[in-house]
Amino acid sequence: MAEYVRGEIPGQPVGTTYLNRRDAADKKVHQVTVQGIAGNTEVGAVSIVINGGYVDDEDHGHYVIYTGAGGNDPGTKRQIADQSLTYMSNAALVVSQENGYPIRVLRGAKGDHPDSPTTGLRYDGLFQVTDHWSEPGKDGFLIWRFRLDQIDTQTATTFAPGVDPTAETPPPGVSAPSRTSGVVVRVVRSTAVSDWVKKIHKNTCQICGIRLTLAGGAYSEGAHVRALGAPHNGPDTADNLLCLCPNDHVLFDQGAIYIEDDLTVRSHTGAALGTLTTNTGHSIDVAHLKQHRNRFGFP
């Protein structure tokens, strides 16, 4: 089995071209010769190839909507069965998202983007999975989709290649990193409707009941049920917002918690965790709860 390496490969800068899949594998940029996704659930997905393999792929240049692996006919490229998130390549992409791991993106000559190479393959830099969801594909079968956003070049250099996270002594790290190379950047923004939702719940988490207190007062986060922006296009309205603590916000946003129409809160394992705390002045649109469940493959 290939020993998968994340991040930049020494000697293979952005823009390097490869004759074919074998050449890219020899240079360790994409260490498998057939699959579009290289990696496993331990290291995450380390590289992907965009080369017209899936009819549902969308290549927007700086971001890509990539179709998960499986369920397609390699000859016709059409989907002939539902995809599964437990399929290793897809699960590897989820691991990459949850841990913020970088993924090498290669474009091939069969890709749809105008900037695709004319022959062979080209390494186009490091991307990061920022979203995943399921939906019916163009051929009617369930597919998993992953949004990958390009990591800006300056930040990309902080992803040290080839370091073993299981080592007993820590990697050396960086003594003077930039402000933007933070591990988790949490940008809090206020909107009128999120302020209102947090106030009416007194900054108390609707899932676990915790109320964090900072020096300036109680702290909570407005969590959108149907996510904002493409492709989910949720509204920034009170019936699409929950008042959550950061822990439950992460769990909910990543689909590790979902909420049924009767407001039962369940873990992704199916275990009931309790009932969403509600306030008579604030109701949630169950259509948004259903969209959130379906997005992560729950009924």
Added chain:
Amino acid sequence: MAEYVRGEIPGQPVGTTYLNRRDAADKKVHQVTVQGIAGNTEVGAVSIVINGGYVDDEDHGHYVIYTGAGGNDPGTKRQIADQSLTYMSNAALVVSQENGYPIRVLRGAKGDHPDSPTTGLRYDGLFQVTDHWSEPGKDGFLIWRFRLDQIDTQTATTFAPGVDPTAETPPPGVSAPSRTSGVVVRVVRSTAVSDWVKKIHKNTCQICGIRLTLAGGAYSEGAHVRALGAPHNGPDTADNLLCLCPNDHVLFDQGAIYIEDDLTVRSHTGAALGTLTTNTGHSIDVAHLKQHRNRFGFP
């Protein structure tokens, strides 16, 4: 008492100039005529004036290092006593940071930035507090400092002005907000050293012992003790990183929790919360713990 309003004021676009403080107060852009900071601990700081009032102010254009209020001689502008974070204007800036509230920034003719107006005052747009810390000022007394970063124009429009968050019915919100108008944007990035710290602690929070589980596996966050980038300039090295859950990460980053040299974890009220869980392979540099305490005014 003035009824403070956050966000853009209708009819007062970015670049509007004012004859003097009285004029700016009449137009409700800066609703106080003497103090540099307008606001309170309920609505946060709604506006500030940068006009050479404090010797420690730094105006970098798109971001500002602003000195808190108090402790200075209005005649000489020099500090003559320590500042306090419980002083209302300073506490208001903390509330703004914790809630992501927008702050109107006005520049006056006495400011140091080359782009300051030649006379009177000018409204220069919405900023957001992204950091605060204490340190000795140029005159030797303790000052509180606040970093304010300009909010990009597109995002700024999502801050609806003048909405009352205590209203019983929710504000209308926005039915088609952009992806970037999110309330909390959490960008997770992996670095070799954060991967290692999270692995050695098995993604278990060193403060509370919780271990969150997502679909792809356990989730934790690498939290820097001494923050990265200016002005704290912490290193991205294992001895400056904790493995925390998102809740404790927020509390720690905002100074609501601090850690003593003997690894006792305390709330900002001084209450002991327990002892930091350690791993024999991973030690924390106590100098970083001390910098974090001092940054938030703890001994």
